[in-house]
Amino acid sequence: MKRYEQLAELLAADIRTGRLAPGTRLPSIRTITAQHGLSASTAFKAYYQLEEKGLVRAQTRSGYYVTALAAQQLAAPARGAADGKPGKASARAAATVAQRPDVSELVFSVLGAAQEPGMVPLGSAFASPGLFPLQRLGKSLARTSRFLQGPDTVASLPRGDEALRRQIAQRYLGMGMAQPAEELIVTHGALEALNLCLAAVAQPGDLIAVESPGFYASLQALERLKMKALEIPVHPQDGLDLAALADALKRRPVKACWFMTSFQNPTGASLPLEKKKALVALLASHDIPLIEDDVYAELYFGSRGFLPAKAFDRxxxxxxxxxxxxxxxPGYRVGWVSPGRFGQQIERLRLMTTLSASLPAQLAVADYLQYGGYDKHLRKLRHAMESQLSSLLAALARHFPAGVRVSRPAGGYFVWVEFAEGFDALALHQAALAQGISVAPGPIFSARRNFRHCLRLNYGYPWSDGYEAAMQTLGGLARRQSPYR
Known part of the structure; x- marks a missing residue:
């Protein structure tokens, strides 16, 4: 029996005896490796095996927990074993595994491991907090909160603070498109906006076109709402494959689309303006809504930003x-949606769920936008991101195997790395964790867990000797896999 199998059996025995009761958090990877003298890769394999059996469940940024049915599955008699048929307990475990969301558990596992202290966050979904003017923003929060009156706390529900909506509308004008402030709805981050849009235009069982590879949160939203994903290919340089989308719309009953048209996560790809126009025209001809995720819009390199597909919507x-x-x-969680014809549906859903984003956070952001020098901050942030991208690309060229393909984004803070077929990015992820490095393996960006030979790297942190060493280590780990030996 292999060492990870021995560890998995040991933990299963603790579950069987009740030492690890349902709901109990398992030891962290760092703790389990120290206790048993194992590598992080071995510990992960053990936890993955327990997860596949339905005995434990990963929770984002929290760890692994014993499932409610785990003890029952292990304790139940294995009836049917004599004639080679699965017993009731094993059949129930298999059904539990088969019915679990396909992507969420893997996403939670990967992202949860990346939160371990001391990790080099190449797999992170965030940029360095040190790049943001948090002290100056804190002054705006203190000043606006001091003057907040009782009636103000409910006056802006649920569309959001009027001053903030005016500031957002001005930024639309700066992009070259008009957006009435009264139509905007402020949300608890962009993710709430995206989920509200999806719920407003589709029902359980509906087919939603998503990007492949695409943002894992879109896949998780479909899983939660019991909708189906239709994956449309994305090229790391050219973006969404419009021909594939057009063919899919002819053949399948697509209810809505969820796309990132600029600086797409995970590839960094952006659709050219003509393709954005063509996308909007194509969807209009079928009367299909588009949920446009545009959170990286202002992180462009160069002198001018990218218009969203929304600019061509009539x-x-x-x-x-x-x-x-x-x-x-990042922590203020202030987002918004320009809802088009679906404003009333989105607003009503908002009233039935979170009601409103934090008003103090809204006021602080509005104050900063007006008085804090936001555009100056953005210029500095873009320069930092572009410099960090150059450093990452140079390190990839120095340390990674020849023939590896890498995207060249014009904004955002992700690159997409594609190895030869047969490469195992999940194995690289596990090996890298043992060296204190996180990466985001390709399967978390696909409803079918495709792109096993790919990974996403984050360049949102200032470059340092530590990052250079981490890239050298990653390159060495990649070379150990066939065909790079």
Missing amino acids: KGLVMHCSSFSKTLA
């Missing part, structure tokens, strides 16, 4: 979602 079919989480204040 039928109100495009719901444009964005936030300040990627550019200004």
Whole structure:
């Protein structure tokens, strides 16, 4: 029996005896490796095996927990074993595994491991907090909170603070498109906006076109709402495959689309303006709504930003979602949606769920946008991101195997790395964790867990000797896998 199998059996025995009761958190990877003298890769294999059996479940940024049915599955008699048929307990475990969301558990596992202290966060979904003007923003929060009056706390529900909506509308004008402030709805981050849009235009069982590879949160939203994903290919340089989308719309009953048209996560790809126009025209011809995730819009390199697909919408079919989480204040969770014709549905869903984003956070962001020098901050942030991208690309060229393909984004803070077929990015992820490095393996960006030979790297942190060493280590780990030996 292999060492990870021995560890898995040991933990299963603790579950069987009740020492690890349902709901109990398992030891962290760091703790389990120290206790048993194992590598992080071995510990992960053990936890993955327990997860596949339905005995434990990963929770984002928290760890692994014993499932409610785990003890029952292990304790139940194995009836049917004599004639080679599965017993009731094993059949129930198999059904539990088969019915679990396909992507969420893997996403939680990968992202949870990346939160371990001391990790080099190449797999992170965030930029360095040190790049944001948090002290200056804190002054705006203190000043606006001091003057907050009782009636103000409910006056802006549920569309959001009027001053903030005016500031957002001005930024639309700066992009070259008009957006009435009264139509905007402020949300608890862009993710709430995206989920509200999806719930407003589709029902359980509906087919939703998503990107492949695509943002894992879109796949998780479909899983939660019991909708189906139709994956449309994305090229790391050219973006969404419009021909494939057009063919899919002819053949399949697509209810809505969820796409990132600029600086797509995970590839960094952007659709050229003509393709954005063509995308909007194509969807308009089928009367299909587009949920446009545009959170990286203002992180462009060069002198001019990218217009969103929303700029070409004439039928109100495009719901444009964005936030300040990627550019200004990650923890403040202030996002918004320009809802098109679906404003009433989204607003009513909002009233039935979270009601409103935090008013103090809204006021602080509005104050900073007006008085804090947001555009100056953005110029500095873009320069930092572009410099960090150059450093990452140079390190990839120095340390990674020849023939590896890498995207060249014009903004955002992700690159997409594609190895030869047969490469195992999940194995690289596990080996890298043992060296204190996180990466984001390709399967978390696909409803079918495709792209096993790919990974996403984050360049949102200032370059340092530690990052250079981490890239050298990653390159060495990659070379150990066939065909790079």
